[in-house]
Amino acid sequence: MTLRTTLLLMLAAWGSDMRGRTVLQKNAYFMSKLLGEDLGFRPHYYGPYSPKIEYALGELRGMGIVSESVSVFGIADAAGFQRRRYDYSLTEEGEHVANAIRNDRKLEYEALESAVKKIRQAGGNLDYLSLAVAAKTHFVISGGDSSLSEKDVVDRADGLGWEVNQKQVGQATEFLGRLELIARD
Template sequence: MNSIVLLMIHYFGDSVKTKTKVMKLAYFLGELLKRRDLGFYAHFYGPYSDKVSNALSQLVYLGFINEKCLEFGYDQQGFERYRYDYSINKEGKKVVRLAEGQCPKEAERIKEAGAKLKDAAGDMDYMALSYAAKTYFLLKAAEKTMTSDEIRRKAEAFSWRLVKHDVDRSVQFLKGLSLVKTS
């Protein structure tokens, strides 16, 4: 799992802003690679994986990834707001080269899927990726075609608030990844 997360961040330019974005990129990377062992489940910000979160924490602890905490003041309830950004450091780049050398086929698969994801995502921020992940999670669970309104109603069961614009934009992104088809 550590290799997947490390290689993913590497193929996204050696850094990713926000843990939520790391999680959503890993979710879509797993879908593109048809990996069912990543352990994603419904969470407030969309699909979440303890395995991916633990791998990220281990990579930080082992000194391969730098974690930068940025404080954003306080929210309406008085809680502090933080953002965590991640970047691969010099030691991490050595591990990337080692992983690419030891598992070249898997590294190439991750690189190709990452390129497809990067191309489709463009400059999508973590919120747009979160909406797309929620949309896909619901579509995949339903195993059927759904309208924007049906997706939004299903989202309420998870306390997810999606508006039509977010769902429509998400579907376009998912089409770009060839994860959904529309008629």
């Protein structure tokens, strides 16, 4: 399957708005680990990031298959900049195309659906920062450093200037454990 087909089916399996680019990237990252597929992730400030996923998303938007809506969240700082979040969902044409592909690619779709279900059950409503921490932690561990403790993860988030509390980090590491992507004590 092309990457844009995979991304389209992933959004279809997700079943509701994918809220935020970081959330989309991180969920795609965990999907790639659960399915054993290389979707082009590489190191990034917010954790593993795939330019290929970004490009595929842009292609789907350009075709009118996926819509993007922008939510503005008040004023971020004294300079008056507003923070924005980009949410993604399938358009009517996108639903039609996804249904047609799903019918022909039942096995692939079932695997994606199963991965999405596992992520949802494991993650609940993890916010984007906790997802980012979880993804970054897993990326580092899978790169060879398996000695990270929960405290290391807390320290690491603090080192990035992220205001993530221990509860969020705890949720993130438990999330990885429920996905069976790290061993839990």
